[in-house]
Amino acid sequence: MRFIEEVVVEEFLPTFRSMLAAELRERGLTQHEVAETLGISQSAVSKYAHGEINRREEVLSDERVADLVERIADGLTTGDMTSVQALVEAEVLVRRLEEGDLLARLHEQAMPELAEYDGYGRIHDPESALRTSEQVRSSVRRALRRLTNTSGFAGLIPNVGSNLVECLPEAATVDDVAGVPGRIFDVKGRATVPGDPEFGVSEHVASVLLSARDAGRDVRAAINICYDPEIVATLEAAGYDAVEFDPDAPTDPIRESLADREDLPETFVCYQTGGYGIEPITYVLGPDADAVVAAVKELLRG
Structure with missing residues (x-):
């Protein structure tokens, strides 16, 4: 991992200073004066x-860069420019070159992973979509580690596999939801995560x-686990309200079942007991991935 500040210090500054030193020497300054x-x-x-x-x-x-070097060399030589002004002029140029310009390109060369993101300057914006998406992926990654390190979780994975997902604040489509590519499966009693969380991989x-x-x-995360009446009862006993829905409903069954439930806590359960060709499933939904994993861990206590 290399910061753009390292690129400035290690790639830009030595070249800039050498250019400026050469210009000052051409104007008659001694090495000591330079x-x-x-x-x-x-x-x-x-x-x-x-x-x-x-x-x-x-x-x-x-x-x-060449124009600024000449202006600074002229100004420092004649006394028309102070060292402070020279520093300010150089800093202004550096900031400009960091914004999707020369220094941004040098940074991308040093960190090829940045090339996949459109709008390089977004990495410097604390409110950027890039930062938010990476925070979501980090949240899922962290919760997955807690989940898969919990003894017994593999026994809660349904035949279709589990997935842990979390969405962006203004999510509208599955492309705004980060999850496990290929789902989590029980492989010989061990929960196996096939890849790092990505957006758009969970339908x-x-x-x-x-x-x-x-x-x-107001939920941003969800996980699916197998269904059993005791699982639902245990979650309800732990304070998580449970809502049953009909997977064969002609319209959106989840939305219909939740439409009139204003009393639900921030983390709650939805479940269906199966249908023709449909495996029974329990879903835990909450404000973030960590919250839904905390609910699942309630099933594995003791």
């Missing part, structure tokens, strides 16, 4: 002068979650 002006050692100036540092061609060839459990949201429930 060192004092730039606040660096004379040995560093000597290395710049003798080409003993690696310089990035992308920085050298950027006209904006079934994601659809249940979205239906509950359509019914006005």
